[in-house]
Amino acid sequence: MRRFSDLERLIPGITQKMLAQQLRRLEEDGIVTRTVYHQVPPKVDYRLTDWGQALCPAMDAILKCAERREDFPSAASSARA
Numbered sequence: 919m920r921r922f923s924d925l926e927r928l929i930p931g932i933t934q935k936m937l938a939q940q941l942r943r944l945e946e947d948g949i950v951t952r953t954v955y956h957q958v959p960p961k962v963d964y965r966l967t968d969w970g971q972a973l974c975p976a977m978d979a980i981l982k983c984a985e986r987r988e989d990f991p992s993a994a995s996s997a998r999a
Contacts, residue, residue, distance in 0.1 A: 919965045949973065 920928075926937055941964060944950040949970040955961040966974075 919963045922962055922964070925964065944970075 922937070922941075925941070926932065926934065929937065941950065941952070945952050945964075948967055950964050951967055953963045953965070955963070
């Protein structure tokens, strides 16, 4: 479970607007749930759903491939073109 401000700190360079848009889309897609606590100051938490948790191994594999991209000269040169 993460608060909006925690996510904002963890993602360098993201604007509040972009983070809010992405979180809304993830919620619409059933990947995260949003819990609003009606208190002062307001508190909102985000948590991965079971579906979001199930996607983690696939996302980890994609990140590993992206990290290894430099190992493949043809991929690196085609990205620059």
